[in-house]
C-alpha cells in the first residue's frame with residue numbers, strides 16, 4: 001500500500017465571511033494566538049508524516065508562500081541581536097527546501113476545481129486534502145494521523161467524520177454508514193447539505209480526506225453542482241461507485257475558523273493552553289463574562 005506523502009491545501013477561497021479582514025489578507029493568515037491558522041494545519045500534516053505540501057492559491061495569497069519561506073532580512077537581524085528563541089521559532093515552522101509547491105486556481109470555481117488544480121503536483125499516488133480553515137485538536141494524535149492509521153488497515157479512500165445535532169445536518173456534507181472494520185466504517189452514501197429530515201445520519205465530513213488519484217479524472221469533467229460550484233463531494237460520490245470509501249470518527253475537537261464563532265473559540269481554547277498566558281487570560285475572560 002502506498003504511503004500518504006502529499007497533502008493538498010486549497011487556499012484559493014475568497015473568505016467573504018471575514019471581510020473586511022480578508023480584503024488584503026488571506027483568511028488562512030488570520031492568527032490563533034500567535035500562529036496563522038494555516039500553520040496549525042501544516043503542523044497537523046507534518047505530524048501525520050506528510051512530506052510534500054501542495055498549496056492551491058489564488059490572487060492575494062502570496063503571503064502564505066512567504067510565511068513558509070526564509071525571511072532573510074528578519075532572520076539576519078535576529079541573529080545579529082542574538083535572539084535565539086525567536087530564531088528557533090522560525091526554524092521550527094519553515095518548510096524544508098523543495099518540500100512545498102504552489103499552484104494557482106485562477107478562478108474560485110469551487111473546492112473540487114481547486115483540488116483538480118493540484119493534479120500534476122500530486123501525480124499518480126493517494127494523497128490527503130486538508131481544508132485549511134478547520135483546526136482539529138486531536139486527542140492523542142492529530143486528525144490526519146488518526147486517518148492514516150486507519151488507511152494503513154483499509155486502503156481505498158478515507159474521510160474523517162464528526163457528529164452534529166440532527167437539526168444542523170442540512171449545513172454539512174453528511175454520510176451514510178455501513179459495516180465496521182476496526183476503527184473504520186464503510187461509507188454507503190454522501191449527501192451535500194441534505195434537506196431537513198432526509199439526512200442518512202448525523203455524521204458530517206469535517207474537512208480531511210485521503211483520496212486515490214482516480215479522483216482527478218472524475219473532477220476533470222468540471223461539472224457544476226450545489227451553489228453552481230465544482231464540488232469535491234460530487235466526484236467522491238462517483239468514486240464511491242468504483243472504490244471503497246471508509247469513515248473514521250475523529251477523536252478530538254474541531255474549530256471551524258472559516259466562521260467567526262469557531263475562530264474566536266479557537267483563540268480562547270489555544271490561548272488558555274499557553275501556560276505563560278493562562279492565569280492572566282482566564283482573569284480577563286472572567287471579567288468580560290461578568291459584564292455579559
Ligand code: UTP
Nearest residue numbers: 010011012013014015016017108109110111114
Ligand atoms: P469556503 O466555502 O469556506 O469558502 O471554502 P471561502 O471562500 O474560503 O470562505 P467564505 O465562505 O467566502 O467566507 C472551503 C475551502 O475551500 C477552498 C477555500 O479556500 C476553503 O479553504 N476553496 C473554495 C478554494 O480553494 N477554491 C474555491 O474555488 C472554493
